Amino acid sequence: MTVTSSTRLLIVGPPGAGKGTQATRIAERYGVPAISTGDIFRANIKGGTPLGQKVQAIIEKGELVPDSLTNEIVADRLTQADAAGGFLLDGYPRTVDQVAALDGMLEGNSLDAVVLLEADTDEVVARLLKRAQLEGRADDTEDVIRHRQSVYADQTAPLIELFSARGLLVSVDGMGGVDEVAERIAAGLDAQLSAKVVS
Structure with missing residues (x-):
């Protein structure tokens, strides 16, 4: 279903809530590219681009990629032809400052x-521990996973408030089967986008 000629979406949710899986489905449904900052970083590093070299140097030091560089990478990606008809962002913006930068990139086209994927922390931790075991991720201990959840909660709470105040938030229960969650997201998004068209 394509409600508008340009559909600009964002998906947020705690680590392990299934954002990547659902992002792919949402992007296919609305015919827009799924833009994940993590994927962009990896592609630039693999391609040996100037941006990729900068990112790799930062990651090798064990540091976080600064907002300025993340903003630059997203701005570059949004100028590509496939994003002209809309996009789905995953992993960006993560801070209020990044929201301000994105507002600037979109030049008034908000x-x-x-989509806010809500998930029970204990269930997500159990899911991630199981995944760590299956994939042999010895570093993904319960303490590490719980720390990531609390960092997400601290960083993202202000964004959720901000997007809610703008009337953009579509809260969806992220627990359950992949298809079940996808149906909830589709119903929530269709209602939100239809309301925008009417207004």
Whole structure:
């Protein structure tokens, strides 16, 4: 279903809530590219681009990629032809400052909807511990996973408030089967986007 000629979406949710899986489905449904900052970083590093070299140097030091560089990479990606008809952002923006930068990139064409995947922390931790075991991720201990959850909660809470105040938030229960969650997201997004068209 394509509600508008340009559909600009964002998906947020705690680590392990299934954002990547759902992002792919949402992007296919609305015919827009799924833009993940993590994927962009990896592609630039693999391609040996100037941006990739900068990112690799930062990551090798064990540091976080600064907002300025993340903003630069997203701005570059949004100028590519496939994003002209809309996009789904995953992993960006993560801070209020990044939201301000994104507002500037969109030049007044704000996001159409923000999908918030809500998930029970204990269930997500159990899911991630199981995944760590299956994939042999010895570093993903319960303490590490719980720390990531609390960092997400601290960093993202202000964004959720901000997007809610803008009337963009579509809250969806992220627990359950992949298809079940996808149906909830589709119903929530269709209602949000239809309301935007009417207004």
